[in-house]
Amino acid sequence: MSILSLQNCSIKFGGLVAVSDLCLEIEADDLLGLIGPNGAGKTTVFNFITGVYQPTSGRVVFNGKDLAGLKPHQISALGIARTFQNIRLFPSLTVYETVQVALRKNIRYGFMQAVVRPNSLFQQEREINETIKEILNFFGLLPYQREMATALPYGIQRRVEIVRALATKPRLLLLDEPAAGMNPAEKNELMGLIGQVREHYRCAVFLIEHDMKVVMGICERIAVLDYGIKIAEGIPREIQNNPKVVEAYLGEKA
Amino acid sequence: MNRHRSKLVLLASLVAAGGLSFLQPYISPYYFQIIIYIGINIILASSLNLINGFAGQFSLGHAGFMAIGAYTASVITTAMNLQPGTTLAIPMFLLALLCGGLIASIFGLLVGIPSLRLKGDYLAITTLGFGEIIRVIIQNLDFLGAARGFTGIAKLADFFWVYAFVAVLIFLIYNLIHSTYGKGFMAVRDDEIASEAVGINVTHYKVVAFVTGAFFAGIAGGLYAHFVTYINPSQFGFLRSFEIVVMVVVGGMGSIGGVIVAAILLTILPEALRAIAQYRMVIYSLLLIIIMLARPQGLFGGGISIKRFLKQNPEQT
Ligand SMILES: Nc1ncnc2c1ncn2[C@@H]1O[C@H](COP(=O)(O)OP(=O)(O)OP(=O)(O)O)[C@@H](O)[C@H]1O
Numbered sequence: 056m057s058i059l060s061l062q063n064c065s066i067k068f069g070g071l072v073a074v075s076d077l078c079l080e081i082e083a084d085d086l087l088g089l090i091g092p093n094g095a096g097k098t099t100v101f102n103f104i105t106g107v108y109q110p111t112s113g114r115v116v117f118n119g120k121d122l123a124g125l126k127p128h129q130i131s132a133l134g135i136a137r138t139f140q141n142i143r144l145f146p147s148l149t150v151y152e153t154v155q156v157a158l159r160k161n162i163r164y165g166f167m168q169a170v171v172r173p174n175s176l177f178q179q180e181r182e183i184n185e186t187i188k189e190i191l192n193f194f195g196l197l198p199y200q201r202e203m204a205t206a207l208p209y210g211i212q213r214r215v216e217i218v219r220a221l222a223t224k225p226r227l228l229l230l231d232e233p234a235a236g237m238n239p240a241e242k243n244e245l246m247g248l249i250g251q252v253r254e255h256y257r258c259a260v261f262l263i264e265h266d267m268k269v270v271m272g273i274c275e276r277i278a279v280l281d282y283g284i285k286i287a288e289g290i291p292r293e294i295q296n297n298p299k300v301v302e303a304y305l306g307e308k309a
Numbered sequence: 310m311n312r313h314r315s316k317l318v319l320l321a322s323l324v325a326a327g328g329l330s331f332l333q334p335y336i337s338p339y340y341f342q343i344i345i346y347i348g349i350n351i352i353l354a355s356s357l358n359l360i361n362g363f364a365g366q367f368s369l370g371h372a373g374f375m376a377i378g379a380y381t382a383s384v385i386t387t388a389m390n391l392q393p394g395t396t397l398a399i400p401m402f403l404l405a406l407l408c409g410g411l412i413a414s415i416f417g418l419l420v421g422i423p424s425l426r427l428k429g430d431y432l433a434i435t436t437l438g439f440g441e442i443i444r445v446i447i448q449n450l451d452f453l454g455a456a457r458g459f460t461g462i463a464k465l466a467d468f469f470w471v472y473a474f475v476a477v478l479i480f481l482i483y484n485l486i487h488s489t490y491g492k493g494f495m496a497v498r499d500d501e502i503a504s505e506a507v508g509i510n511v512t513h514y515k516v517v518a519f520v521t522g523a524f525f526a527g528i529a530g531g532l533y534a535h536f537v538t539y540i541n542p543s544q545f546g547f548l549r550s551f552e553i554v555v556m557v558v559v560g561g562m563g564s565i566g567g568v569i570v571a572a573i574l575l576t577i578l579p580e581a582l583r584a585i586a587q588y589r590m591v592i593y594s595l596l597l598i599i600i601m602l603a604r605p606q607g608l609f610g611g612g613i614s615i616k617r618f619l620k621q622n623p624e625q626t
């Protein structure tokens with residue numbers, strides 16, 4: 056059974072149809088790529104999967120559950136995590152605290168206990184601390200734990216953002232142009248990281264990317280969006296040789 | 310996280326407040342009054358810091374919550390005809406303060422709801438309007454004394470109770486923001502979209518900040534009323550709210566210690582500058598501008614930059 060299913064999803068902004076009648080299935084262990092020219096509607100697809108926008112029509116079904124009307128934080132709780140095209144880290148939080156925020160749903164206490172601090176709170180905070188250390192260590196971020204996340208080099212910021220998403224224990228990870236702005240060495244590191252993620256976290260990955268080397272290198276399947284319409288879907292080799300795709304990218308109108 | 314340290318500090322502060330209150334007869338009433346105002350202003354500024362500094366919701370209506378707490382508590386103690394020194398005085402006074410805080414926090418909830426939709430300047434203007442509405446309503450309510458004011462409030466607030474609430478509030482904020490739960494406030498302040506994406510319920514945090522902040526502003530109002538024994542609506546106008554905002558901005562938004570120090574300094578400053586007291590608001594405005602330009606993270610640099618409030622977070626992902 057597929058973990059995410061987009062069924063005839065469309066979204067309009069005023070007169071503009073940003074995504075039109077999109078159907079897409081992602082399996083639980085997929086690594087699916089989404090490509091398309093600028094303004095094709097790729098980020099918009101992520102936005103309506105994660106509840107930032109509601110699709111104008113169509114259904115988004117995650118793990119058998121219709122996501123209609125759910126808020127982004129509820130969708131996160133169901134197991135969808137994402138990164139943003141323009142990195143959105145918390146400017147006043149350290150790397151450690153950034154991951155801590157993402158572990159918020161692991162705690163079982165509320166406002167009152169946070170204030171009066173019963174013993175059970177310390178137990179939970181200790182567990183959170185261990186989890187943070189473990190995650191940071193696994194992704195090589197332990198040396199940066201006390202640094203402000205937004206003060207780090209670009210490549211590391213991207214990594215922190217991915218790690219923050221993973222800390223929520225997603226079953227589906229959405230990455231919006233993770234390689235943008237990276238140098239070749241950082242891109243290689245990123246590809247390694249995504250491999251690591253799939254092995255260790257066993258989540259499906261849905262990836263928007265402009266860099267063809269990255270997309271063709273790691274994706275098992277690729278979908279192509281042009282003016283909000285899915286014009287192709289298949290394995291990388293098929294996509295590379297698909298005349299419609301070539302046309303969309305070269306901007307030729309027949 | 311050190312298990313008992315914050316509780317020990319709270320206990321020590323309460324004992325110290327109790328001990329120091331015996332010094333009252335040896336201090337001139339003028340200085341004593343300033344010391345009480347300092348405590349009340351620490352409560353006001355720190356509770357606003359929770360809303361403005363930690364949760365990032367720029368509120369300009371704090372005096373409104375203060376007024377609600379002041380009038381509610383005063384109505385209760387006056388109706389019961391509480392006299393200082395009687396057996397019932399202290400427990401009933403505390404009950405009246407709590408009622409004032411609770412009613413204020415209900416209004417905090419009502420004001421918090423627009424904060425779910427409004428951001429930045431719009432929220433600031435809405436909360437400013439709220440504060441003014443409260444003042445105007447009180448001004449027209451005869452049973453509250455209308456514009457003449459509310460007289461004959463028993464002098465029940467003393468050094469101990471003012472500083473006990475200071476200690477409790479600081480304890481609360483400190484513990485809150487050092488917990489995993491409390492980090493959510495800062496995340497919401499920094500980036501709502503990113504917060505939601507990692508499962509943070511932004512609505513919850515904004516409402517909790519407004520309700521808690523309003524509660525303590527209400528307590529501060531009750532303490533103030535039962536110290537000065539006479540209140541009138543003009544004590545709770547926009548200028549009062551503005552004063553509290555200046556304390557938070559000068560101290561550094563989101564800095565616990567900075568805001569306390571700023572509340573102390575800005576309570577003493579106008580007293581020290583009695584001669585030019587009529588220019589107080591001019592001085593405050595200049596101070597605000599200077600801080601914004603030269604020390605956007607507060608006088609001591611411990612807060613988040615006020616400039617972040619002046620530019621909006623991008624809505625586009
Ligand atoms: N909130 C919005 N309001 C109005 N129009 C929007 C909104 N969000 C996106 N759009 C429009 O929808 C279209 C698709 O935008 P989207 O950001 O999804 O493209 P994209 O494929 O991610 O492009 P890029 O490769 O540049 O990131 C664009 O024309 C964009 O201007």
Ligand SMILES: [Mg+2]
Nearest residue numbers: 097098099140
């Ligand atoms: Mg995009």
